Amino acid sequence: MINEGYGKKKEDVLVCCVKSTLKTIFETQNNAKLPIFKGILQETIPLILYSSATVEPYFACGITPTIQFPFRTCFFRIEDLTNSSVQLSLLRPLDVEGNCIDTIDNPYRLERTNIKVIKPIRFFCSIQCISPELVNRQIIIIGHKW
Template sequence: MSGSKQFLCESLCEIKELQDLIINFHSKYYGQLLVKIVGTDTIPFFLLTNNGVHLSLIDPVQQFETKYFRIESIDRELCRVTVSLLRSFDFEGNDTTSIADVVRLERTSTIKTVELTSILAIQLLNPNLLKRKIIIEPKW
């Protein structure tokens, strides 16, 4: 495995460990305190391919395309990651693939495997995107 792919694997493992810590940390007196503090159990990210574009995957059941993911597991030996797709919405609550228009991400149950040999970089996103509620108030 090349040095850059080793770095990607280690980086994704660290993200997975942080997610697991948030989910599995239980305080004797305060329960799932970290989930309460952070407000979500997901660290969202997107992947940049060797071609310099964002990796985009399609959910064939719910029929949406996304560039946003949550790590579910990683296979260091085979250098591949299993992700769940995060559905992206714009201000009006419509699906969007435009990074500039995303105001909310929603976790889905769709799982995909990605070979890291085609990935150049990882970009973490603000976890607040998973907590936002879109409220459209009438103008009048």
């Protein structure tokens, strides 16, 4: 019986830490919209969330209206946060040529989408922030050598 209480308490602490980190990221994104912080704070702080069940990155799938091709991503932006859940928008990972990639390794660019998912905060055990400079980064156009 002692072990059950300890496990529950440990889970509650973990959820509290994840929730606190999500709140800080969400508030920073919201503050970026204020005139005083324009150009200083980023409006999108991309992140990877790790599943409590598997301790692996959480992936979601989506299809954008402009490009009718399904994609899978583990990169997200926080859109809203409540006491028990987080609303995330999917960030589409692209390589240097603008092709969608299905990997966690080194995307060249992250493209914002309007596709959203809502997940309970307790579903996640950790968060990894990614460089905001990847969001809507310019694609390199490779031309022919003449």
